Amino acid sequence: MENIQKTDQNQVNTMDNASKNNGTPLLSLKNLHVWFELKRWGFAHAGYVRAVDDVSFDLHRGDAIAIVGESGSGKTSLMKTILGINRPIKGDIFFDGQSLSELNPRQLREFRSKIGFVQQDPYGALPPFMSVRRILSEPLIINGIKDPDEREERIRKVMSEVKLNPVDDFIEKFPHMLSGGQQQRVVIARAMILGPKLIVADEPVSMLDASVRVEILKLLENLQHSHDLAVIYITHDLSTVRYFSERIFVMYAGQLIEKSSVDGILSNHLHPYTDALLKGTSEPDANNAKIFKEVPPGEPPSLVNPPKGCRFHPRCAKMIDGLCNVEDPPEFEPAEPGHLTFCWLYKQNGHES
Amino acid sequence: MATENGKSLLEIRDLNLHFQTTQGVVQAVDKVDFDLGYNDAIVILGESGCGKTSLARAILRLLPRNVDRYDGKVRLGDMELMGMGDEEFRKKVRWVRMSMVPQAAMNALNPVLKVGDQVAEPLMIHAGISKENALSHASDMFRRVGVPVDFLNRYAFELSGGMRQRVAIAMALVTTPEVVLLDEPTSALDVLTQTNIFNLLKRVKQEFDVSFILITHDIATSSELAERVAVMYAGQIVEVSDAGNFFEAPLHPYSQKLMASVPRLRGTQDLEFIPGKPPSLIGLKAGCRFAPRCSFRFDKCDQDPPITYKGDRLVRCWLHAEG
Numbered sequence: 001m002e003n004i005q006k007t008d009q010n011q012v013n014t015m016d017n018a019s020k021n022n023g024t025p026l027l028s029l030k031n032l033h034v035w036f037e038l039k040r041w042g043f044a045h046a047g048y049v050r051a052v053d054d055v056s057f058d059l060h061r062g063d064a065i066a067i068v069g070e071s072g073s074g075k076t077s078l079m080k081t082i083l084g085i086n087r088p089i090k091g092d093i094f095f096d097g098q099s100l101s102e103l104n105p106r107q108l109r110e111f112r113s114k115i116g117f118v119q120q121d122p123y124g125a126l127p128p129f130m131s132v133r134r135i136l137s138e139p140l141i142i143n144g145i146k147d148p149d150e151r152e153e154r155i156r157k158v159m160s161e162v163k164l165n166p167v168d169d170f171i172e173k174f175p176h177m178l179s180g181g182q183q184q185r186v187v188i189a190r191a192m193i194l195g196p197k198l199i200v201a202d203e204p205v206s207m208l209d210a211s212v213r214v215e216i217l218k219l220l221e222n223l224q225h226s227h228d229l230a231v232i233y234i235t236h237d238l239s240t241v242r243y244f245s246e247r248i249f250v251m252y253a254g255q256l257i258e259k260s261s262v263d264g265i266l267s268n269h270l271h272p273y274t275d276a277l278l279k280g281t282s283e284p285d286a287n288n289a290k291i292f293k294e295v296p297p298g299e300p301p302s303l304v305n306p307p308k309g310c311r312f313h314p315r316c317a318k319m320i321d322g323l324c325n326v327e328d329p330p331e332f333e334p335a336e337p338g339h340l341t342f343c344w345l346y347k348q349n350g351h352e353s
Numbered sequence: 354m355a356t357e358n359g360k361s362l363l364e365i366r367d368l369n370l371h372f373q374t375t376q377g378v379v380q381a382v383d384k385v386d387f388d389l390g391y392n393d394a395i396v397i398l399g400e401s402g403c404g405k406t407s408l409a410r411a412i413l414r415l416l417p418r419n420v421d422r423y424d425g426k427v428r429l430g431d432m433e434l435m436g437m438g439d440e441e442f443r444k445k446v447r448w449v450r451m452s453m454v455p456q457a458a459m460n461a462l463n464p465v466l467k468v469g470d471q472v473a474e475p476l477m478i479h480a481g482i483s484k485e486n487a488l489s490h491a492s493d494m495f496r497r498v499g500v501p502v503d504f505l506n507r508y509a510f511e512l513s514g515g516m517r518q519r520v521a522i523a524m525a526l527v528t529t530p531e532v533v534l535l536d537e538p539t540s541a542l543d544v545l546t547q548t549n550i551f552n553l554l555k556r557v558k559q560e561f562d563v564s565f566i567l568i569t570h571d572i573a574t575s576s577e578l579a580e581r582v583a584v585m586y587a588g589q590i591v592e593v594s595d596a597g598n599f600f601e602a603p604l605h606p607y608s609q610k611l612m613a614s615v616p617r618l619r620g621t622q623d624l625e626f627i628p629g630k631p632p633s634l635i636g637l638k639a640g641c642r643f644a645p646r647c648s649f650r651f652d653k654c655d656q657d658p659p660i661t662y663k664g665d666r667l668v669r670c671w672l673h674a675e676g
């Protein structure tokens with residue numbers, strides 16, 4: 001305990017991205033805090049919902065990462081902040097080296113056109129009374145593409161990229177005439193149409209049937225490779241991540257508690273919460289019905305008054321009394337380089353990163 | 354499958370439920386056959402819109418107004434249910450011997466009634482038990498399903514999703530029915546909450562003499578409860594197999610494709626998807642409904658495939674037809 005100096009988390013991790021990339025990251029989050037103010041009677045301050053609480057990571061061009069966490073852990077809030085919809089209360093986001101907080105409204109609009117967004121809940125995502133053509137025209141019109149021929153050309157191009165082929169069969173259709181998979185292809189086409197460098201996909205497949213889910217994941221993967229896209233894939237389902245991303249960030253109660261390559265998580269996970277998520281993820285196996293599974297007791301904490309120390313400690317079987325329930329864990333790197341976790345269990349064998 | 358005197362607990366034969374719409378007749382449940390044993394758990398697996406909820410409604414006779422056709426055979430223990438009048442069905446069957454946790458039940462709890470009263474209500478209505486007595490049963494049931502007893506006095510909005518789902522399960526169990534239908538009980542829940550709910554259902558199945566019909570599109574988690582699996586496609590059951598055989602070697606080409614689409618945490622196999630989409634349930638033509646998407650299609654598939662029994666397994670596919 002003595003030889004640990006707790007770094008202030010101002011210092012941002014440079015080991016964060018262990019991939020081959022160097023140079024300026026495409027996206028860099030530095031100690032990002034997104035808090036929502038709670039108001040009583042509509043005006044009196046009653047505390048904050050700490051939806052994102054000190055999150056840092058780098059994402060390089062062409063890389064795919066997955067953010068995995070339970071409902072309410074802050075995944076969507078984090079995404080909306082990256083998109084410039086939520087404002088951070090503390091910390092900053094850099095895109096191509098540019099701080100978002102320094103952008104003027106025109107620059108902010110231009111920045112947003114470089115990020116494609118696939119929002120949660122595909123069924124609510126498409127306006128029901130617009131044809132596919134109309135839906136795909138909107139972002140072009142908003143971004144000042146006035147020539148109808150150019151718009152038509154770009155719409156047709158993106159539709160064939162997302163395999164809505166033959167284009168003429170789909171371009172006049174309304175969302176309710178499309179299958180779930182086709183609707184989600186339209187959502188992806190809309191995210192792709194301005195030629196983004198980054199796609200943020202918030203639970204793009206969780207509402208879909210297994211087969212359609214695979215269809216969409218494969219499409220995203222193909223687009224990622226063919227366009228050298230960076231992708232942030234948000235999900236609560238660990239079993240889909242390895243088909244798609246290189247790195248996984250596990251989110252719990254507003255924080256990224258473990259960051260690793262997919263292999264690192266599957267073969268050598270570190271955090272007890274990651275352990276619970278992995279054990280809870282089912283594979284189709286008839287023996288499952290014969291056994292009871294271990295589950296940590298309780299539920300995720302309130303984000304208004306999160307537990308002192310490690311936020312997982314009230315549910316953790318390995319909790320070290322006097323430490324985990326007192327002091328915030330720093331980020332340790334006890335295993336392979338780039339595999340990081342906020343957990344006191346690694347204070348002996350892990351050097352603080 | 355456990356039987357008594359060679360008979361299953363619930364026998365369903367040639368069950369049909371069709372709806373009338375302005376576009377035509379929707380054949381949501383079409384010639385469905387399956388059995389449920391004593392202290393059994395069968396999973397009804399299928400894609401969105403294939404008729405799973407309609408099948409549950411047909412079994413529990415929870416029918417909408419626009420029914421076009423409703424017939425077949427449903428036997429529960431020694432009772433033939435189809436011939437029974439509505440009044441008798443309500444008195445002797447629904448809630449009493451068979452109950453249901455409806456799809457999205459946790460979001461459908463009454464917002465202005467305390468959850469304890471909601472769990473007590475089926476007992477007061479269907480078993481004629483006094484409120485005081487019913488509440489004490491309800492609190493016992495809360496304990497069993499892992500809801501703190503002081504939550505009896507709370508309202509639904511004060512509970513987390515997982516807790517609300519437990520309340521919905523308590524409501525279905527409180528009348529100690531023999532059959533409980535669970536329609537997508539965990540699909541809106543997180544992994545750890547799902548695991549908790551399945552642990553709970555497993556324990557209930559050990560402690561009570563109850564059989565489950567679990568309706569879901571989630572193949573991986575269905576294995577948490579399944580003793581047997583029935584696969585539904587476009588209104589029909591195309592395969593029924595015991596869980597062991599189903600997860601290892603499914604018979605129907607559709608089941609095989611479904612299994613190949615399940616993401617796995619570990620392993621190397623590639624994921625597959627089924628090109629195309631299921632047919633509309635309006636104006637279905639003769640022949641196998643999966644044929645247009647099937648890689649084994651041959652000329653016989655233009656005619657309706659017969660049901661073939663292979664030991665305890667059932668399959669509706671020409672590849673497996675005898676003779």
Ligand SMILES: Nc1ncnc2c1ncn2[C@@H]1O[C@H](COP(=O)(O)OP(=O)(O)OP(=O)(O)O)[C@@H](O)[C@H]1O
Pocket residue numbers: 036037049050051069070071072073074075076077078120236303
């Ligand atoms: N605009 C807001 N005002 C107040 N609280 C908010 C706001 N947006 C989100 N929250 C709260 O922040 C927390 C994190 O929510 P968020 O939607 O980011 O979670 P999530 O991980 O995306 O969950 P899910 O898996 O359910 O989509 C929740 O407690 C939520 O209620």
Ligand SMILES: Nc1ncnc2c1ncn2[C@@H]1O[C@H](COP(=O)(O)OP(=O)(O)OP(=O)(O)O)[C@@H](O)[C@H]1O
Pocket residue numbers: 372373374379381399400401402403404405406407408417419456570634
């Ligand atoms: N009352 C009704 N009138 C007309 N059509 C109906 C009615 N109820 C259901 N349907 C149709 O019957 C088909 C089967 O619906 P059902 O709700 O049983 O599917 P499901 O398998 O439960 O789907 P999901 O997984 O999405 O819940 C669908 O095409 C649906 O639109």
Ligand SMILES: [Mg+2]
Pocket residue numbers: 075076077120202
């Ligand atoms: Mg979300």
Ligand SMILES: [Mg+2]
Pocket residue numbers: 405406407456536
């Ligand atoms: Mg349904």
